[in-house]
Amino acid sequence: MDTLLGRYQWIQQRIAESCKHAGRDPKEITLVAVSKRQSASDIAALHALGIQDMGENYVQEWRQKRDLLPQPTIRWHLIGALQSNKARWVAGQVALVHSIDTVRLIHAMGEKLQRSPGLTQECLVQVNTGREPQKSGCRPELLPVLLDAFASYPSLRCVGLMCLPPASDDPESSRSHFRLLRELLQDEAKRERPQVSLRVLSMGMSQDFSVALEEGATMIRIGTALFGNRS
Ligand SMILES: *Cc1c(COP(=O)(O)O)cnc(C)c1O
16 A cells, blocks of 8 residues: 555545546546655656656756656646746646746746747646635636736637645535636636636645545646655
């Protein structure tokens, strides 16, 4: 059990159970292994077990890991807060950016891509569902403004939403946040916008991913339950 393989199998089982319970197909769920502060050798081992999606929080750390792990089949996700001045390091370089939360950041990403013909970038807008002052993510009422901003940048595409509920030991306390994110996606998906097609709900971590799957998550971000504790 206490090995990468054991933990991976345990999570796959939990995903299967939650999907069954919710009447969903496990094939529609993407597991993102959150590899921040985990060693390159553990990431390589998980990748060898079949996980392709790896989530990193910090631009600098991701760039180091990418250089250590050149496997073209790894899909890197940037899930941590992103400052506009770092956008140029990321735009067009990762499979998915989960943490777009200001119009300014959309402009920074879009402008970088305009100077780099051929590069495109898929993104999620992060919503601060708990309205926590210290946390990244846009306030829910600003979501339409952010989604509108993608129209200016043909190389950027917004494919969904992400949230990070307030920390808690009780997984049930995340449920209302997951539900809010799903409702926001359903509401905004009714409106046609250039460069926006909302289908991904990135929500749920080690503690609360079963609840997230019940509430419609299509992408879960799992760190410690997969890798063990971070260094
Ligand atoms: C660290 C982190 C995770 C994973 O957290 P665990 O509790 O280790 O599963 C998921 N999403 C984000 C944004 C994170 O920063």
